[in-house]
Amino acid sequence: MSALRLTVMVQLVAALVAAPASSEPLANDGAGRALYVQYCGACHGETGEGRGHLESILSVQPVDLTRLKKARGADYSLESLLRSIDGRGPFPGHTDSEMPVWGEVFLKDPSAPTADQIQAAGKLLLITYYVDSLQKD
Numbered sequence: 517m518s519a520l521r522l523t524v525m526v527q528l529v530a531a532l533v534a535a536p537a538s539s540e541p542l543a544n545d546g547a548g549r550a551l552y553v554q555y556c557g558a559c560h561g562e563t564g565e566g567r568g569h570l571e572s573i574l575s576v577q578p579v580d581l582t583r584l585k586k587a588r589g590a591d592y593s594l595e596s597l598l599r600s601i602d603g604r605g606p607f608p609g610h611t612d613s614e615m616p617v618w619g620e621v622f623l624k625d626p627s628a629p630t631a632d633q634i635q636a637a638g639k640l641l642l643i644t645y646y647v648d649s650l651q652k653d
């Protein structure tokens with residue numbers, strides 16, 4: 517990841533974290549869900565629990581995205597979730613599995629204009645917040 521892209525990402529995360537507590541939760545905003553359904557639903561299912569229509573042809577079963585917090589315990593954080601989704605994840609198996617590396621899907625060219633980088637980072641963050649909102653205790 518280029519320094520610029522990282523900087524943009526960090527600034528976006530900071531802006532989102534600093535959002536007023538009284539505002540609607542970002543994760544429930546339709547954009548996060550719409551992006552999730554578009555890019556993730558085929559494998560992880562509408563609810564995140566699996567059973568997407570592509571699941572039967574995958575050799576590795578997609579994880580239940582509603583149980584990540586429970587499975588990871590103290591290692592679960594928004595940042596670790598974002599890293600799993602964009603392909604920098606600390607969790608094993610991710611990059612050589614059938615799970616697409618979303619950081620590359622959304623932004624193939626690291627020298628792309630800043631506006632494109634912001635859009636890619638925004639999509640990743642909206643999806644990350646949405647998946648975070650799916651977590652069950």
Ligand code: HEC
Pocket residue numbers: 552555556557558559560570574576577578579581584597600601605606607608609610611613614615616618643647
């Ligand atoms: C082509 C099928 C496919 C699609 C589409 C897909 N995934 Fe996955 N995903 C998988 C599989 C298979 C695994 C389990 C194997 C693994 O962890 O690498 C997985 C694992 C994960 C994990 C756990 C990874 C880890 O590091 O433990 C997360 C988080 C995740 N997916 C989120 C998403 C999100 C968010 C999207 C949409 C942006 C998405 N996935 C789209 C197949 C898919």
